[in-house]
Structure formats: structure tokens, C-alpha cells
Amino acid sequence: MNKILIIQTAFIGDVVLATSLIESTKLAYPNAQIDFLLRAGNETLLADNPQIHEVLVWNKKSAKVAGLIKLLFKIRKTKYDAVLNIQRFFNAGLLTALSGARVRIGFHTNPLSRFFTKKIIHKIPHQTRDGYFHEVQRNHQLLSGLTNDPIPPAKEIPPKLYFNQSQKEKIQSLNINSPYFVLAPSSVWFTKQWQRSKWIELIDKLKNKGKVILIGGPDDREYLEGLGEGTINLAGKLSLVESALLMKTSQRVFVNDSAPLHLASSVNAKTTAIFCSTVPDFGYTPLSIDSCLIQRERLDCMPCGLHGKASCPLGHFKCSDDISVEEVLNKSFEK
16 A cells, blocks of 8 residues: 545544554555645644545535535545545545546445445444443454554554644743643533533642643633633633643543544543543543543433533433532542
């Protein structure tokens, strides 16, 4: 294989997790040119990745169709030997089917999978005799379809981000000299968020152990205001990669089941992941060596959806309310 294209045009966390596949593909084909196609806005995640030859960007919000056609021509001109398509939607399937690549591998749930040379079964959750597949293992099924190699345990193939000097200097310029914790309390989906009052209580306890730094996107800044006196609110002030770099040297990271969880895994940060409405069986659990996952005993209504909901469908939100701050602290710092 001389040229390989990996396609993942989904969201931030999906691209972070796909970096695991990049690493393994380069290991399997060290002399191959590996390119990666993603949606506009996520390209900074791979900007400094030495395994990637070129990042192809599809802008879904501006000239969507024209951009897709332009990408198709570029893909065909590059003459890839193989395309590994993680994305399960029509447009990514179209690029794969018409890529001209000799080997076209994707998931069977893609509407154009009949035009792939190999279809891989995609299931969430995906139970095996060794447990449930993590998302990085699901993605590795595509590479296994190319190499016929077995799929490793999830913690052996974690995601990985790379950093440039400017990003390192940005974190150093924050002048955080004392021990610190990184918290990402917000999520796009309400039922993935641990209750705001619980975050406030946790912050009050953590302040006795070190500085508390809050991270998130620009839209999260207002939500994070007022979570605790003396916190450092960096929402909207750091890039995704810079946020991961900040996590790397923290005392511990506290997150919901959301993209910051995967950023933490990419730098092997000490991580506490608090799961509310979603469940570990889906395969998005932390992969850091020192990590723990906290969730209350499974309710009949859990999970209420793959991605969570805008509000609790039953109105009680017990999956969040029943997780105590004491449990989070005890499991995070138990010896």
C-alpha cells in the first residue's frame, strides 16, 4: 500500500478517537502516504501529526456540494490504493465508492456500502467474548479488513495528539505553577452533564488540593461562570489541542461523556469520567492508564439515547442526581 485515505467527517471526539487508527495504519504501512479527510473546524487536531501527509477538509456549511465534488476530483487524482471510511453517512460513502481506490473498506450501515470492496459490521454496543468494543476497536476493524491482523485491546491503541512549540508556549504563558485540576462540566447534550450543583460542590472540595481550571468552547463560557469562586475559566481561550496539552500535566481531569474525555485519553491524563444517561457499553470510555468511570447503578431508562437528550425524558434525571460528590472524590483519589 503506497497511499491510504482515512475518512472521518463527524465531530471533535470522533476525530480524536480516529487518531488511534492513524497510528496503527502507519505502524502497519510505515512507508505509506496517509491522508485524512475531515470536516472544517477539526483540522487543527491533525495539523502537527507527523503520521499524516495531508489533511483534506470538507466544509459542510459553505458550498457543501461544490466542496464535495472538488474533494472527489482530488481523491481520484491522488489514486489511493485504499480508503478506510469510518463515517457511516451518504456523502462519505459517495467519496469512498467513487474514489477509484482498489480497496474500499467501510461499515455495512453506510447507505453506499454495496460499492465497497469490503463491508465491516458496525454495532453499538458491540459485545464480544472479551467485553464490549471501544470505539477505537470498532474503527480498527477497518484496518483489520486490510491487514487481517487481530484487533488489540483498547488501552493498547489509545488516541494520540501532537503539539507544536507555539502551543507549548501558550500553556506555559498561563503561569500555572501550583498543582491544578482541569474540569469540563458542559456538554452539547444536557443528559450527559452531571448536575451543575454537583460540579459546584466538587470544585469547592478540589480547591483545597490545587487550582481549578475550567475548559470548554466559547459557547460554554457563560455556563461555566459562577461555578466557583477562584476558578480559572479558560472556556473559548484555548484551542482543542491546547486544552489537551493543559490536561497532560494536571493533577486530574474531570469530565462528562463528551469530547474532552477523549482529549484526556489522547495525552494519557489522569481522568475521572462521569457518565449520566449514556452507558460504557457504547464504547466511549476513558483510555488513560490512570482513569476511572463513575455511574450510578443502571436504571431501566438508561440509556435514553446514544447521544443523550436535551432534557430527562422522565423528568427525574436520577442518572445524574444519584452520583454523589463523595463517590467521585473517593474513586478519583483512592490508593
